[in-house]
Amino acid sequence: METIIQTLTHTPWWVYLLFALIFYKGVRSLKPRAVPLKKLIIVPLVVSAISLDTLFTQINLNGFNVLILSASAVLGLIAGYLMTVRAPIEVDKEHLVYKMPGGITTLLLIFGVFFTKYYIGYEKAVDPTLMQQDGFETFVIIASMLFAGLFIGKLLGYAYHYRK
Template sequence: MSIDLDTLPIILAHVPVWVWLLFAWLVYSGLCALRDREQRVARLAIVPVVFILWGLSNLLLGHHGTTPVLVWLACAVVLAPAGLLSGRRLRIEPARGLVHRPGSVLPLVRNVALFAAQLWLGIAMALHPDHRDTLVAMKSALSGAMAGYFLGWALALYRAARPAA
């Protein structure tokens, strides 16, 4: 399934403004993550909460049926340990309640890739209703993987912050 490059500007012009604002914020967050920094635990939890809610909304508001739910759950379970492991690098300073994070390109790449994949799937579903079942399964897999990864990451953050609370 491809998207005709001639119609791409027209399609992108019809994407809601909030989607572009979310994209700008995800890019900004990713660029900030390139350098070492300290953040409050609550501030650090924003990106995982956004992606968890986005993943859950695709499950709850999306297409119903057993297969999409099972695909979503399977991908969430498979990716949760990866999120848990990636969150192990977090270091909490208990006296100040701050998290020390080493700079990394991973958040920028991850955020933009997840956004682009969700956007592509949304556009593909609108343009190719004849491939609905395949696209729903792909969207369920991506949403579940996204939610599972960030649930694992949020659990790692919670574990790291618990002694500091």
């Protein structure tokens, strides 16, 4: 219990602010809503940028890691695309607004990204040598690229809805 309290007290204030923001956004996504195209583009780009930054600054990109990276990204792309293509989304092409159904998917995805990144940051703070361990490095690659792929796949699904 003391470890949990220490972890929470040493967490920077802006992490709590970020958590509150994504909680708010996630809860809003539970209800049907109209979302401008600009807002649909921002999250996939931010998640992808964070994932790529992690990969290029903290991971040894050898052949095996590139294979894992590619497979995770492709799986994420396919899953994200299928989630979005099958959703009953309407597009107001004149105003570039998507009429989205409510659902828990967005909440789960953004919490998944948040808690995965928080966990990775925590583990690296406790043991800075952890990134040199193959198992942890593989976990970071899979998690980063799977989430990036999911969000980019969802973005491609939104493009599909726009074109139909």
